[in-house]
Amino acid sequence: DVVMTQSPLSLPVTLGQPASISCRSSQSLIYSDGNTYLNWFQQRPGQSPRRLIYKVSNLDSGVPDRFSGSGSGTDFTLKISRVEAEDVGLYYCMQGTHWPWTFGQGTKVEIK
């Protein structure tokens, strides 16, 4: 199975400041069709998860543009340009290139 490794696992941030989460995969996530199926999910406390970003850098509908995704191959990053209070929660990367789909351990974002 593809192992997804996130860092940091805990991320205290100051409101209005940027935040960044790293995700590394144990093998390349480039699929045979040329796409890279790396997604980012957010789960706020007490809520269901939602997908923020798909195929590395594409924002889902309704996701604020302070979120961005980048990377290639095995190294990926989720960035929040200016953290807001509603961004508190758990963030997961997930690869959908290889079966089985696998998630990172999750990064807990909290306000300092």
Add this chain to the structure above:
Amino acid sequence: EVQVVESGGGLVQPGRSLRLSCTASGFTFGDYAMSWFRRAPGKGLEWVSLIRSKANGGTTEYAASVRGRFTISRDDSKTIAHLQMNSLKTEDTAVYYCNREGTNPWGQGTLVTVSS
């Protein structure tokens, strides 16, 4: 508006069975793969299973942790996906979510508790 609603969770003893349902609306159900995910208490998200559309063979995929015990199915006429869970273990305790191919929206989830 795309919606998915999970149901069927509850308290069950180890070794017993449970069937979860995912009722979908707002899109052409038969055109999409459907997937189940779960989150156990104090743990992270885990993908569980996927069933492809009939046009793509209706084939299935499973996480190793549930393969041989869980069976995913779909009824396109009723726009429902099911997850039949047999030989349940305490480690299957989790909130189970379904969605369309891993995309948004996710439902509210249904809690499965496996305990004696």
